[in-house]
Amino acid sequence: MPSSPHLPLSDSPPPAADAPGWEVLELARRSAEAHATFQRLMTEAHLEYLRVTETILTGRLATTPTLPAPHTTAPHTTAPHTIAPHTTAPHTTAPHATAPHIAAPAVPAQPDRQGSPAAGPPAGPPAGPVPKPQDGDTAAAPEEVPGAGVLVRPAPSWVETAQCGRPLPGLDAGRVHVVDGGSGLGAAVAAELSERGVAATVADGRGPGGVVLLAGMAGPATPEDAIDTQLAGLRLAREGGRRGVFVVVADTVARPAGAWLGGLSGLATADDGERTPVYVECERGDRGPAALAGVIADELTRGGGAQRVRLAADGTRSVGRPAEPEPSAWPGILLGSEPRIGADSVLLARDCGMALVELARETPCRLILIGDTPLADEPPGLADAHDERTILRRFAAGTGGPDGLAGMRARARALLAVREIRATIEACEAAGAQVRYLCADGAGALSAELDRARADWGPITGLLYGPAPTPAAKSDDAASGAQLTGLAAALAATARDPLDTIVLFSGTTDHAVVGAALDRVAEAEQQRRPGCLVRSLAWTSRRTGEAGPGHPRPGTVAVSAARYPWIGDHRPQDIPILPPAAGLGWMAAAVREREPGAVLTGFRVLRPVATAEPQTISITLSGREVSLINGAGEPCFRARSGAPGRDREWRPTGDPARFPGSSVYAGRPLFHGPLLRTVRSLGEIGPTGVVGTVLGAGAMGWADDDLPVDLAALDGAVQLGGVWAMDEHRPVLPMGVAECRIHRWGRLPGPALCVVADGRRDKFGAHCDAALVGPDGELWMELLGIEFIALAADAPALTAPNPVSWT
Numbered sequence: 044m045p046s047s048p049h050l051p052l053s054d055s056p057p058p059a060a061d062a063p064g065w066e067v068l069e070l071a072r073r074s075a076e077a078h079a080t081f082q083r084l085m086t087e088a089h090l091e092y093l094r095v096t097e098t099i100l101t102g103r104l105a106t107t108p109t110l111p112a113p114h115t116t117a118p119h120t121t122a123p124h125t126i127a128p129h130t131t132a133p134h135t136t137a138p139h140a141t142a143p144h145i146a147a148p149a150v151p152a153q154p155d156r157q158g159s160p161a162a163g164p165p166a167g168p169p170a171g172p173v174p175k176p177q178d179g180d181t182a183a184a185p186e187e188v189p190g191a192g193v194l195v196r197p198a199p200s201w202v203e204t205a206q207c208g209r210p211l212p213g214l215d216a217g218r219v220h221v222v223d224g225g226s227g228l229g230a231a232v233a234a235e236l237s238e239r240g241v242a243a244t245v246a247d248g249r250g251p252g253g254v255v256l257l258a259g260m261a262g263p264a265t266p267e268d269a270i271d272t273q274l275a276g277l278r279l280a281r282e283g284g285r286r287g288v289f290v291v292v293a294d295t296v297a298r299p300a301g302a303w304l305g306g307l308s309g310l311a312t313a314d315d316g317e318r319t320p321v322y323v324e325c326e327r328g329d330r331g332p333a334a335l336a337g338v339i340a341d342e343l344t345r346g347g348g349a350q351r352v353r354l355a356a357d358g359t360r361s362v363g364r365p366a367e368p369e370p371s372a373w374p375g376i377l378l379g380s381e382p383r384i385g386a387d388s389v390l391l392a393r394d395c396g397m398a399l400v401e402l403a404r405e406t407p408c409r410l411i412l413i414g415d416t417p418l419a420d421e422p423p424g425l426a427d428a429h430d431e432r433t434i435l436r437r438f439a440a441g442t443g444g445p446d447g448l449a450g451m452r453a454r455a456r457a458l459l460a461v462r463e464i465r466a467t468i469e470a471c472e473a474a475g476a477q478v479r480y481l482c483a484d485g486a487g488a489l490s491a492e493l494d495r496a497r498a499d500w501g502p503i504t505g506l507l508y509g510p511a512p513t514p515a516a517k518s519d520d521a522a523s524g525a526q527l528t529g530l531a532a533a534l535a536a537t538a539r540d541p542l543d544t545i546v547l548f549s550g551t552t553d554h555a556v557v558g559a560a561l562d563r564v565a566e567a568e569q570q571r572r573p574g575c576l577v578r579s580l581a582w583t584s585r586r587t588g589e590a591g592p593g594h595p596r597p598g599t600v601a602v603s604a605a606r607y608p609w610i611g612d613h614r615p616q617d618i619p620i621l622p623p624a625a626g627l628g629w630m631a632a633a634v635r636e637r638e639p640g641a642v643l644t645g646f647r648v649l650r651p652v653a654t655a656e657p658q659t660i661s662i663t664l665s666g667r668e669v670s671l672i673n674g675a676g677e678p679c680f681r682a683r684s685g686a687p688g689r690d691r692e693w694r695p696t697g698d699p700a701r702f703p704g705s706s707v708y709a710g711r712p713l714f715h716g717p718l719l720r721t722v723r724s725l726g727e728i729g730p731t732g733v734v735g736t737v738l739g740a741g742a743m744g745w746a747d748d749d750l751p752v753d754l755a756a757l758d759g760a761v762q763l764g765g766v767w768a769m770d771e772h773r774p775v776l777p778m779g780v781a782e783c784r785i786h787r788w789g790r791l792p793g794p795a796l797c798v799v800a801d802g803r804r805d806k807f808g809a810h811c812d813a814a815l816v817g818p819d820g821e822l823w824m825e826l827l828g829i830e831f832i833a834l835a836a837d838a839p840a841l842t843a844p845n846p847v848s849w850t
Contacts, residue, residue, distance in 0.1 A: 305563020
């Protein structure tokens with residue numbers, strides 16, 4: 044289907060030029076007829092696609108068909124979604140005529156919804172092995188990474204300091220929830236705080252108010268117990284109350300697994316910036332609940348708010364001073380004047396692809412690679428399929444046997460993983476290393492495989508452990524837990540080996556909890572093995588400028604009316620502020636730059652970004668956390684990056700050109716000036732949604748710019764959602780988006796169909812989903828879970844500057 048089909052107009056006579064409102068009626072008539080023609084073409088194309096796809100997936104074709112290639116009009120395309128064909132009844136020029144709503148059949152999502160970029164050598168992070176070159180019989184060495192290096196995260200320095208006598212700021216801001224977490228201290232700590240005038244109660248921490256989390260004092264019996272405690276604390280930090288204090292108390296020196304609680308110190312980055320985070324390392328020793336409760340309460344009411352405190356069993360109080368990460372060359376950090384690694388070294392490694400290749404280039408060694416992927420033989424007919432999208436098409440066409448979209452996607456990713464592992468092995472061997480690969484399921488199987496390797500090569504002398512890539516089907520928390528659990532198993536398997544080198548890598552997408560846990564485990568291993576070189580590192584590359592958790596690298600955007608004239612046309616309560624859609628687009632682009640398969644989740648507006656004066660805003664990424672910070676250094680928007688959720692089916696109904704866009708801005712409390720009035724037309728507003736037409740930056744006449752997303756269209760989707768959310772013309776403001784999926788980057792080539800669906804209204808506001816379908820028939824953007832808050836009836840008027848009418 045051509046991207047810009049010719050749209051013939053009707054032969055029916057136009058209204059008389061002297062008829063009242065004939066301009067509006069003529070515009071509505073022409074818009075409706077043009078859209079009906081477009082939708083007919085789109086429907087025919089999709090029905091043909093459905094016929095071919097259904098035939099392929101049920102195996103009824105005698106020959107192998109070729110699936111239609113995705114449209115590639117806009118730059119930076121991701122894999123296309125599909126959308127249910129939109130059926131529109133013929134439009135009539137009679138005033139207020141309502142087109143019947145015809146529900147169209149849903150179209151299943153295409154197998155390459157997100158898609159994967161073509162395999163290529165990783166630029167820096169060791170999260171995945173080096174991909175195999177696609178031509179030739181043997182793998183050549185991966186692409187050289189100039190200046191590849193690491194950031195060494197030193198342990199914080201501790202300074203013995205007396206309490207200042209002042210309470211923790213925010214302790215009196217409201218009720219404080221004391222979360223026992225299995226420690227047996229909750230009631231005693233709540234009582235001690237109450238005696239000191241704090242409104243403290245034992246609770247689960249999920250209501251409004253501050254939180255004191257005591258789960259780290261429960262004394263985990265195994266590393267797995269400690270990891271579960273950290274993940275539970277991470278969930279509480281995200282879902283709990285948003286005011287007051289957030290205090291985490293943990294005993295990280297308790298045996299046998301206290302060191303694995305170190306990640307609790309990273310929970311502060313999961314907070315939204317409105318609470319005071321404090322981390323207290325409290326050694327239990329032989330003190331009972333009453334004594335420990337008094338120590339903890341004293342720290343909170345007299346410690347003055349030091350953000351990291353260590354309370355030793357002997358009564359010593361020390362304040363932690365974080366140390367700046369130190370850049371270092373890799374593998375030079377291991378190969379100094381007295382190299383620890385040589386031809387006789389036996390290194391156990393996991394998920395350190397590029398780091399291993401760099402190490403093998405510098406010194407011969409023996410590598411035992413462990414992983415979860417069996418090195419299965421590749422099915423025939425896929426040698427020239429180099430990415431997930433192409434492999435999925437081959438599977439859908441019958442290569443390897445159809446087994447449903449989910450099964451095909453899993454098989455495609457497993458195939459690519461095997462290729463990457465083989466490429467890493469061959470690259471390391473080409474550099475002079477001897478390599479073994481072990482795929483062991485469970486600690487017992489791993490131990491048996493390592494015993495066989497020791498019989499051939501001798502004891503293991505080093506451990507290199509990197510971050511595993513996050514599977515799309517696995518949540519961020521599950522991936523973090525698996526990474527830490529795998530490290531615990533590797534350390535247990537090498538407990539009796541004479542290790543002289545331990546290197547723990549964190550990656551750029553790890554949450555700060557993971558980095559903090561690795562730091563504390565490294566500190567404990569250094570104490571247990573005084574002669575061993577132990578390092579906790581964040582992989583980085585001077586070419587890409589990437590950095591690990593705790594060392595966020597911001598991007599900046601200069602915001603001014605001179606650069607972006609539309610800035611001044613967003614004026615709720617007559618105050619110019621940055622549209623949340625603009626921040627949403629910039630933050631989504633920053634996430635895509637670092638992790639192409641991720642999406643933006645949990646977007647929240649913390650405070651408005653005033654745009655009356657020019658300023659430079661920053662987009663920072665730390666672990667999975669993404670923040671937009673204004674020129675004054677205040678966090679204004681916050682979100683997270685993560686794997687996309689399940690595919691969403693869209694069923695647009697009704698006539699999107701029923702009413703002109705001028706009726707939207709003339710009769711409702713919107714606050715958009717001419718350059719942001721992107722809703723061209725809309726249909727009847729239903730109980731759960733509405734359809735309409737939205738213009739992009741090009742159609743609005745915006746000058747060429749460097750924006751990664753069509754912000755005009757993105758804001759138009761939010762506007763149309765707001766029109767639905769107003770419900771009897773009440774003023775609303777957008778405050779959050781659960782998930783933002785950008786499938787096509789760059790500017791729309793023409794008007795887009797906007798679908799608002801699955802809406803829910805109440806007296807506090809509304810929630811809905813929205814999607815934009817481009818003139819090419821492909822899904823460009825999805826905003827899931829848009830949250831609007833309703834303003835009070837007596838709130839200042841939401842006015843728009845310079846009223847404008849459509850012509």
